[in-house]
Amino acid sequence: xxxxxxxxxxxxxxxxxxxxxxxxxxxxxxxxxxxxxxxxxxxxxxxxxxxxxxxxxxxxxxxxxxxxxxxxxxxxxxxxxxxxxxxxxxxxxxxxxxxxxxxxxxxxxxxxxxxxxxxxxxxxxxxxxxxxxxxxxxxxxxxxxxxxxx
Amino acid sequence: xxxxxxxxxxxxxxxxxxxxxxxxxxxxxxxxxxxxxxxxxxxxxxxxxxxxxxxxxxxxxxxxxxxxxxxxxxxxxxxxxxxxxxxxxxxxxxxxxxxxxxxxxxxxxxxxxxxxx
Numbered sequence: 001x002x003x004x005x006x007x008x009x010x011x012x013x014x015x016x017x018x019x020x021x022x023x024x025x026x027x028x029x030x031x032x033x034x035x036x037x038x039x040x041x042x043x044x045x046x047x048x049x050x051x052x053x054x055x056x057x058x059x060x061x062x063x064x065x066x067x068x069x070x071x072x073x074x075x076x077x078x079x080x081x082x083x084x085x086x087x088x089x090x091x092x093x094x095x096x097x098x099x100x101x102x103x104x105x106x107x108x109x110x111x112x113x114x115x116x117x118x119x120x121x122x123x124x125x126x127x128x129x130x131x132x133x134x135x136x137x138x139x140x141x142x143x144x145x146x147x148x149x150x
Numbered sequence: 151x152x153x154x155x156x157x158x159x160x161x162x163x164x165x166x167x168x169x170x171x172x173x174x175x176x177x178x179x180x181x182x183x184x185x186x187x188x189x190x191x192x193x194x195x196x197x198x199x200x201x202x203x204x205x206x207x208x209x210x211x212x213x214x215x216x217x218x219x220x221x222x223x224x225x226x227x228x229x230x231x232x233x234x235x236x237x238x239x240x241x242x243x244x245x246x247x248x249x250x251x252x253x254x255x256x257x258x259x260x261x262x263x264x265x266x267x
Contacts (some may be wrong), residue, residue, distance in 0.1 A: 004245060004248060005247050007247075007250055007251070007254060009254050009257075009258060011258055011261050012258075012261075012262045013261040013262055018257075018261050021257060021261045022257075023261055027260075030260060031253070031256040031257045031259070031260040032253055032256070032257075035257070075170070084180065107261075109254075109257075111250060111254065113246065114245065116168065145161070146173060147201050
């Protein structure tokens with residue numbers, strides 16, 4: 001178990017194509033299944049509605065954090081925010097980062113989502129951050145314990 | 151109780167579990183207890199640089215997050231590891247992870263399809 005999600009995928013398309021699919025809000029909406037009301041601008045909120053069949057009642061919100069052309073696109077949001085009755089704005093948010101790397105005519109895309117350790121109480125959060133590295137390592141030990149029995 | 155309240159509660163629990171595990175001293179305690187055998191505070195203090203008071207304090211934090219529970223063995227109070235909160239965290243991250251797998255598969259199909267004429 002870790003406190004972050006990491007994925008790497010190779011896309012058979014040039015970096016410029018992938019970059020557009022990620023950062024053009026219309027194109028993003030097509031594969032992500034969301035209809036966004038405006039472009040991604042660092043520091044600004046983007047709102048939209050989920051278009052995924054069965055989830056059309058859900059709204060969608062993210063805050064663009066970084067746009068480094070053809071290299072890095074980062075935003076923060078509330079993961080797995082699927083209950084319309086919950087006000088997720090008060091919950092901790094996670095940071096999603098897409099990093100692009102050219103490989104011949106393809107693109108290697110690295111995705112990370114981090115910050116699952118963030119919690120509302122500021123003091124606890126600080127306590128956690130100080131020990132950031134140590135606990136990831138130690139959790140893997142706990143994982144070893146949990147898995148054979150799972 | 152509405153589903154919203156349940157979900158909110160689940161989020162709170164998750165956050166408190168992450169926070170409880172976010173200190174080396176507590177993780178060390180969890181590791182000691184993860185053998186499955188309930189242990190007393192004295193036993194947990196053996197070979198530890200921490201005082202019994204410090205250990206007790208950390209155990210309370212873990213107990214509040216549901217990661218350990220106290221059990222009585224005879225007249226002695228011992229602490230026992232509970233797997234459920236960690237399993238819940240793990241399955242939550244797995245759900246989020248699966249959603250990304252699906253989204254990335256859609257992205258792949260999207261960028262690899264020939265451009266419209």
